[in-house]
Every structure is written in C-alpha cells, then in structure tokens.
Amino acid sequence: MKKNILNSRMFGEMAWKEMTLENMRRVIMFLAATGACLVLSGILGGCNAPDGSTGSGKTEENNDETILTAFVQQSVASDDGIWEGWGAQKLYEDTNIKVDFYASGNEVEQKLKQYMAAGNLPDIIGFRDLDEAQLLMDADLLLPLEEYEDSLPSIFHTKEYENAIAYTMENTSNGTGKLFFMPTSIGPVSYNAYNWVPLLQWDAYKKAGAPKLYTLEDYLDVVEKMVEIKPVTESGEKVYGFSLFSDWDKYSALEIASLSYFYGIDSEYVSTLMETNILTKETNSILREDSFYKRALKFYFEANQRGLLDPDSATQSYSNLEKKYSEGRVMFSWFSWLWGTYNNVSSGHVNHEEKPDGYANVLASDMKIYEAPDQVIGRNWYFAISKNCKNVKKACEFLNWLYDPDVEQYLYNGPEGGVWERKPDGEPYVTEKGWDVINEKNEDLMPVEGGGSFQNGVYHFNGLGQQASTLMDDGYTISYRYWPSSLNVDETRMQKEVNEMLGKDVLAEYLYENDMVAKSTIAVNMIPPVSDVMENKIAEIGEVVRGDSWDLVYAKDETAFEELWQNMVKKAKELGMDDVEQYYKQAWKEALRKAAEFESTDKTSTSLRK
Known part of the structure; x- marks a missing residue:
C-alpha cells in the first residue's frame, strides 16, 4: 500500500x-x-x-x-x-x-x-x-x-x-x-469601502460624451466609443475595452461571475457554483437558464464579438493584468481597487491640469452594489x-x-509622528506629507525606523484581526481611512470632477441616497464545508464549468454560444448539479437562521456614516 x-x-x-x-x-x-x-x-x-x-x-x-x-x-x-x-x-x-x-x-x-x-x-x-x-x-x-x-x-x-x-x-x-x-x-463593515464597483477611464469617458448608463449592457456601447477615442496608449500599446485574468478561478470563471456583485448577488462566498441574491435571500445554481452567470458570460462574449476583449484574458495572470491597468491599456474595471498605479498621484494622471484622468466610479442606474456584512463572527x-x-x-x-489591537492600529497607520499626528484635543489626522506616503503606498517613503513602503504594514497579511473601521477606546477608528479628516481629504482633480457628476463627496452617500446598496448578511460566511462525496461532485462539475465558461466567451457566434451553454449545463447535471444546488439551498436556509442569532438592526457601522 x-x-x-x-x-x-x-x-x-x-x-x-x-x-x-x-x-x-x-x-x-x-x-x-x-x-x-x-x-x-x-x-x-x-x-x-x-x-x-x-x-x-x-x-x-x-x-x-x-x-x-x-x-x-x-x-x-x-x-x-x-x-x-x-x-x-x-x-x-x-x-x-x-x-x-x-x-x-x-x-x-x-x-x-x-x-x-x-x-x-x-x-x-x-x-x-x-x-x-x-x-x-x-x-x-x-x-x-x-x-x-x-x-x-x-x-x-x-x-x-x-x-x-x-x-x-x-x-x-x-x-x-x-x-x-x-x-x-472582525467588526463593523468599513465605511465607503466597496470591493466591486464599475470603473471607467475618466478622460476617455468624458470625450465619449459622458453618457448615462442604465444597465450593465450599456457599458459595451460606451466602452466601444472610448476605445475608438483612445485605441492606443501614448507609448503605442494597444488599448482594450475589457481584460480579465484566470488565476483565481476555482469552479467557475470567477472574474466573469464577479459582475454579479454590481447587482447584490454573491457568486463566491456561499459557493462559486451558486449565486445568492442578497436582496431576495434566495440562492440558485449559476447554470439556471435565467442566471446572472449566463448574463455575465454573454456580456463578455459580446465584448469579444466587438473586438473589445483582451485575447489574453483566459490565460493571463493577475500580475500581468495589473501591469496593463498601470499603463492605461484597459477601459473598464470591476474592482474598486483594480487600476494598478494609474491612479497614483505620481503617475501624473489624476491631477493633470488639462485633462485629469484615472479610473473613476461610473455606475449604471439599475445597480445594487454589494456591501459586505458587519463581520461579527x-x-x-x-x-x-x-x-x-x-x-x-x-x-x-x-x-x-x-x-493585539494596539499592534493592528500600528500596522494600519504606522507610528504616531510618521504619517499622522494628533490635534490638541486628541483627534488623529494624517499630515500633508503623510498623504504623499499613503498615496504612493508601494514606494519606499516611510519616514520611520525600518523604512520601506506604507503598504509594508498590512500587505503580507491582507486582513488583520479587526476591521479597519473598528472604533478604538479613543473614539476613533483603528485605521486612518475613517478618521473625520480623512473622509474629507483634499480631492484630486479627477475625483473632484467625478464628485461633481455624482453630486456627492462620498460614493456611499450617493449609493444610499439613490437606493443602490445591497447590504449583505453574515450568513454568507456560515456555509459549512461539504462532505467528501459532495466535494467530489463539486470538483467534477467545476472542472466542466471553469473550462467551458471561457469557451463560451470566445464562442464563434451566438448559435455556438447557446450550444456550448446547453452542453455545459447537460454535462453538469449528469455529474450531479441538481444535488449540489439542493445541498446549498438547505445550507443557505440554515445559515440565515444562524445569522439571525448574531445580527441586529442596530449596526455599529452606521455610526460612521455622515
């Protein structure tokens, strides 16, 4: 043996x-x-x-x-x-x-x-x-x-x-x-911190007429115009409307599925084979005929048909994609933070006197942006x-x-006297030079012992024990990002123009005023691991869905797309997709019951909203 x-x-x-x-x-x-x-x-x-x-x-x-x-x-x-x-x-x-x-x-x-x-x-x-x-x-x-x-x-x-x-x-x-x-x-959801937000290159969007968007599919027409306006970068590199990566794929094409978060639909935490509507509290297979996953696949299929999709999307790494964003070679982003270094002040775009540019929040009016739950567990x-x-x-x-909360506060902000100080009344604030260090977070600019870049504090861990918006004993959040002075920090030229378009200084205020938020529940973090037998089914189904999804995006035409979709669904069902769906429906029902024991209507995070 x-x-x-x-x-x-x-x-x-x-x-x-x-x-x-x-x-x-x-x-x-x-x-x-x-x-x-x-x-x-x-x-x-x-x-x-x-x-x-x-x-x-x-x-x-x-x-x-x-x-x-x-x-x-x-x-x-x-x-x-x-x-x-x-x-x-x-x-x-x-x-x-x-x-x-x-x-x-x-x-x-x-x-x-x-x-x-x-x-x-x-x-x-x-x-x-x-x-x-x-x-x-x-x-x-x-x-x-x-x-x-x-x-x-x-x-x-x-x-x-x-x-x-x-x-x-x-x-x-x-x-x-x-x-x-x-x-x-652990702790209250961070204020104005949305992971999935549609971004467009601001200068090209303005030159396209800054058209209003009503649905997801409207981005296709708008981005097509933007690429016509800027087909190449100043250095002559080809510009794409859309670009993806496949590093994080598990049982689906994850970055395609991620468009669901624009509409309050989880497609990862409960299961990457399920989509869970935070507003209706329902969860269903991503392979249903009316699923958002099929809509997302069709969206990128159409982008490819128009010549807007980077042909490297199915195979390139995240690091390669990030480099393209840094060079301004992609018009659309689905993550609020995915812009490489293009939005860094030192890149010369966001504060350009004649044509402020960068990746900016531009939302369709029918969206319900997913907001993470208050993470009490x-x-x-x-x-x-x-x-x-x-x-x-x-x-x-x-x-x-x-x-240690004191250590976490240190890692979030650096030591007092480095990039931040306190007013006579004890209120913490980031200094003017401190903002330069923070904005260029990956540059070796930290003016404290040990040196290095600002991101050195949290970068290797990504998350710490407590959420960045957790209130400390002094009445201020553990991270500088939500201190009173940080919420009203000087805007870049680009951000000022974006805020004028929104009519608000903070994205969260615009979203809440226009009923464009889908507040999640901790139930998404309460799904137990599956049994070995169920895992076998999921892994086999995932192998089919992950590969076939990319074939769908690059399908020859609509007829081929539909044939591939039906064939993928058929193969998945033969492997037990119906059983998987029923398992997660029951697990989700139980998770909602458990979540009710921990969640209350009095959210700590709301105290941070202005």
Whole structure:
C-alpha cells in the first residue's frame, strides 16, 4: 500500500490540481501517520525550504532571534523571503521574531497541497476559505489554540473577538469545540469601502460624451466609443475595452461571475457554483437558464464579438493584468481597487491640469452594489499554527502580536509622528506629507525606523484581526481611512470632477441616497464545508464549468454560444448539479437562521456614516 501511494502519479503537479478533497484527506492522513516526506520533483525540490536550503522549513532560532515561516493564502503579495520594513521592525523590537514568507500569489490552493505533501508546512498558515482550513484540521495538522490561551491573551481576552471565537469553536471544529484557526476582519463593515464597483477611464469617458448608463449592457456601447477615442496608449500599446485574468478561478470563471456583485448577488462566498441574491435571500445554481452567470458570460462574449476583449484574458495572470491597468491599456474595471498605479498621484494622471484622468466610479442606474456584512463572527479568512511547528511558544507569541489591537492600529497607520499626528484635543489626522506616503503606498517613503513602503504594514497579511473601521477606546477608528479628516481629504482633480457628476463627496452617500446598496448578511460566511462525496461532485462539475465558461466567451457566434451553454449545463447535471444546488439551498436556509442569532438592526457601522 505504501509503495503504491508513493509511486502514484497523484503526487505530480497536475494530479494535485485535479485531486478532490476526499482523496486529498486520505493522502494527508497517511502522511501524518507515517511522517513521510515526499520528493515532488519539479514542484518543491524535495523537502527544501523556500529559499532552497535543506530542512523541514520550520522555525529557526539563532541565539535570541527566531525566524518563523508563513504562507498567507489571502495575501496578494507574490514575493517571498524575510519580511522587511517598518512593520517587520516593530515585530522584531517587540518579540525578536522575523517572518520568512512563502510566496503566495497564483494558485495558492495548489501550493498549500504541495507543501503538505512535501512535509513542508510553514509555522503560520493564513487561509482564504473554510475548505482549505477544514482540510488541514481533518488531517490533524493544526494546533488547538485554546490550549495555549495563556500565551494568546490578545485573542482570548479581546472583547471584540468573543463572538467570532464562540462561533468558530461551535460550528467549524468538527464537533470538538476547539479553535484550530482564528478568523480575521472582525467588526463593523468599513465605511465607503466597496470591493466591486464599475470603473471607467475618466478622460476617455468624458470625450465619449459622458453618457448615462442604465444597465450593465450599456457599458459595451460606451466602452466601444472610448476605445475608438483612445485605441492606443501614448507609448503605442494597444488599448482594450475589457481584460480579465484566470488565476483565481476555482469552479467557475470567477472574474466573469464577479459582475454579479454590481447587482447584490454573491457568486463566491456561499459557493462559486451558486449565486445568492442578497436582496431576495434566495440562492440558485449559476447554470439556471435565467442566471446572472449566463448574463455575465454573454456580456463578455459580446465584448469579444466587438473586438473589445483582451485575447489574453483566459490565460493571463493577475500580475500581468495589473501591469496593463498601470499603463492605461484597459477601459473598464470591476474592482474598486483594480487600476494598478494609474491612479497614483505620481503617475501624473489624476491631477493633470488639462485633462485629469484615472479610473473613476461610473455606475449604471439599475445597480445594487454589494456591501459586505458587519463581520461579527469575522470572515472566512483565518490564521492558524501548524501542529508540527518546532517553536510553538514563539509562534503563539507572533499570533498574539498580530491580533493585539494596539499592534493592528500600528500596522494600519504606522507610528504616531510618521504619517499622522494628533490635534490638541486628541483627534488623529494624517499630515500633508503623510498623504504623499499613503498615496504612493508601494514606494519606499516611510519616514520611520525600518523604512520601506506604507503598504509594508498590512500587505503580507491582507486582513488583520479587526476591521479597519473598528472604533478604538479613543473614539476613533483603528485605521486612518475613517478618521473625520480623512473622509474629507483634499480631492484630486479627477475625483473632484467625478464628485461633481455624482453630486456627492462620498460614493456611499450617493449609493444610499439613490437606493443602490445591497447590504449583505453574515450568513454568507456560515456555509459549512461539504462532505467528501459532495466535494467530489463539486470538483467534477467545476472542472466542466471553469473550462467551458471561457469557451463560451470566445464562442464563434451566438448559435455556438447557446450550444456550448446547453452542453455545459447537460454535462453538469449528469455529474450531479441538481444535488449540489439542493445541498446549498438547505445550507443557505440554515445559515440565515444562524445569522439571525448574531445580527441586529442596530449596526455599529452606521455610526460612521455622515
């Protein structure tokens, strides 16, 4: 048996990508029992550490200095190595700990599986969904944090974390009542922080006549005019109306499905094979004939028919796409933050005297923008400690440091006197020079010990224990972004023009006044992991849907599009899509019931709205 497993192709790179959770759990349980360290030729180079040195990749101690390894799936950072800069300096001063990050970036789920197979799990693991956390918990590879409560006072003795801990121990511990992973982003939803908002290049939009948009499909005509006005960049590079990437695809073409968030429809948190309408509280298969997913596929199909879609969309990486945005080579964006460096003041666009430009909020009047729920139990992003970590004491010290509210305040803003100061009455505010540092967040401009860029504080973690809009004891939010003076910070020339069009200084005010918000529920974070049998079905269906979706977008004509759609639905149903849909309908119903126990009509976040 041992020989068959070790010689099997299942440990090849492609096999890991295709393996279902059921088989993965079996393999990992075998590895855990035998202590095997597999040689994954061409993947991880045996059991070498990320830097190429021999060993398990676990904690290293050098006199009083400790180096912990970490793999944070939710991070957008693609670089690896020792954490440096002002945030890392704070950690070292407080704990004598350095963190050696494994590269995240693309295909993080597959990377985690490869690390597990190689016996090379890092000390600290950041998960970006419950399935991955459940996988390691089932394999008995995570420490039960409650057994180290004395070493983790920041987690167990911080009032704001109580509900999140209680819910996680009761509902996501396999009935053990233990805390194997700690949620992040706990607290009220951040004010004016919308993840999915349609953006258009402002100068080209104005030159197209700044037409009013009524529906999603109106963007096709408008963007077509914009590309006619600006077919190439100043350096001669081709400009596309739309461009996508496929790095984050799991069971669907995720960035195509993401258009649903313009209409209050979740297409990721409950399941990427389901779309959950936040307004009607209904969830249905993305393969229904009247699904938004089909509408989104048709939208990009039409964009391609018009020659507006980047032909690299199905294969390019996120980093390659971000570069195109930085160069102004794409007219439309679906994320509120996806514009590369094009909107940076230093790029010279947003404050251009003659033609202010940048990616600007331009919404269709029928939209209901998805607003995240108040995360009273946290979101499905977690931090955990690997069970075979060699220095549990220092790993706990690091996790305790990371969840300390005072440390989080430091990581969000930097030290007082760096980019921010306090008025005589105690009100914090960002200085004029501080805004320069923040606006150029990836430049090495931090005027404090440790140096580096402003994003050094949170970048490698993406999310911290508490939401950025959590109120601290001084009555102000934990992050500078929601301090009173920050909400009215000087506008760029472009933003001033956009605000004049909206008639509001803050997007949230415009959305609420025009009934264009779909406020979500924490029920989206309360869907339990599926059984192994169900996971098999989902993985097989996802393989079909993910691949066929891109074929649909690039279909020859409408007849081919419809034939491909019907064939995809037929194959999915044969693989058990109806069973999957019924499972999630029941799980969603139960999640809504549980959510009602935690949610109230008195939202903390509303106190931040002006």
